[in-house]
Amino acid sequence: MKYQTRKKAIILLEDGTIFHGKAVGDKDGKAVGEVCFNTGMTGYQEIFTDPSYYGQLMVTTNAHIGNYGTLAEESESDKAKISGLICKNFSYTHSRPAADKSLQEFLDDSNLFAISDVDTRALVTYIRENGAMNAIISTDVDNIEGLKKELAEVPDMNGLELASKVSTKEPYYFGNENATYKIAALDVGIKKNILRNFDQRDVYVKVFPYNATYEEMSEWNPDGYFLSNGPGDPAPLDSAINLTKTIIEKDHPLFGICLGHQIIAIANGIKTYKMHHGHRGINHPVKNLKTGKGEITSQNHGFSVDKAETEANNEVEITHICLNDDTVGGIAMKNKNCFSVQYHPEASPGPHDASYLFDEFMDRIKRVKA
Numbered sequence: 001m002k003y004q005t006r007k008k009a010i011i012l013l014e015d016g017t018i019f020h021g022k023a024v025g026d027k028d029g030k031a032v033g034e035v036c037f038n039t040g041m042t043g044y045q046e047i048f049t050d051p052s053y054y055g056q057l058m059v060t061t062n063a064h065i066g067n068y069g070t071l072a073e074e075s076e077s078d079k080a081k082i083s084g085l086i087c088k089n090f091s092y093t094h095s096r097p098a099a100d101k102s103l104q105e106f107l108d109d110s111n112l113f114a115i116s117d118v119d120t121r122a123l124v125t126y127i128r129e130n131g132a133m134n135a136i137i138s139t140d141v142d143n144i145e146g147l148k149k150e151l152a153e154v155p156d157m158n159g160l161e162l163a164s165k166v167s168t169k170e171p172y173y174f175g176n177e178n179a180t181y182k183i184a185a186l187d188v189g190i191k192k193n194i195l196r197n198f199d200q201r202d203v204y205v206k207v208f209p210y211n212a213t214y215e216e217m218s219e220w221n222p223d224g225y226f227l228s229n230g231p232g233d234p235a236p237l238d239s240a241i242n243l244t245k246t247i248i249e250k251d252h253p254l255f256g257i258c259l260g261h262q263i264i265a266i267a268n269g270i271k272t273y274k275m276h277h278g279h280r281g282i283n284h285p286v287k288n289l290k291t292g293k294g295e296i297t298s299q300n301h302g303f304s305v306d307k308a309e310t311e312a313n314n315e316v317e318i319t320h321i322c323l324n325d326d327t328v329g330g331i332a333m334k335n336k337n338c339f340s341v342q343y344h345p346e347a348s349p350g351p352h353d354a355s356y357l358f359d360e361f362m363d364r365i366k367r368v369k370a
């Protein structure tokens, strides 16, 4: 067996609680961030590379991580974006012929520190009961006071602007330039599978930096606008919120996913709030209030749109409800061509129940273009 002498590691939570584990590989390491957990049984590479997780320490509840390696084309961005990984059993070997790397090589390429052999059930139960909080993972196990000091310096997720850390610096294009439709996407942390979904629907996408202006985006003359998923608190994203107000005012077709959904709510004067411990997994039930049908969805969010304020808003209606806790799952503007969801219709590897939302957006675009 590899790495019989792996270093001891700890997770120190903001409230002083400590959980124990071992460093993956034979390295020393340290990482900080908000500790959160994802209950997906598969899709670890997509989770680790999702820019929405920037600044978060990821606890995976699936007991085995790494056993099918990684494959470059399955990444949601250029590298791992979580700040660190906490898992139960880490597989140093993998058994998928198509894989191009082991998970360990993949994490090393992203310079990402991981710890395993953690009682993740106990840790997840603790977060569920006590809420999301900052944490530090480290092999410096005899220096608790020093680690506490470092942890105290980590900013609170509430109020934190992170989109600028993951957004593209320059605009770029995705898909076939001869496609029938053109969509301008604001990158506040966009996942590649959103771009792939547009490409599959005959769309050429131009992706703009998080602080792009309406003038910059509209100059390209797109058929529709898209606001992406992304990390951090939506409230400080002034530039994206103002841009959204203008797109809504001009009544261009507009679709938002997750952080993009939250930005649309704020642009309509509806508050967002930090949830107790958020939703992160690939089996979250949602009810579509228009059709009455249920969907199993992929979710990853720590903030949510205020339900009472949405219900009281004359311009906006709730279209989807997250059934686990009755929070807002999706909204649409009553008299504007604008809608959004808190969850992930682009989910990869799935579930794909919600992919009809991309078709709905295309229908809206086609109606305007016709």
Ligand SMILES: NC(=O)CC[C@H](N)C(=O)O
Pocket (backbone or CB within 6 Å): 052, 228, 229, 230, 231, 232, 233, 234, 257, 258, 259, 260, 300, 301, 302, 303, 304
């Ligand atoms: N996936 C996302 O876009 C997440 C949105 C936001 N950062 C949240 O945690 O709620």
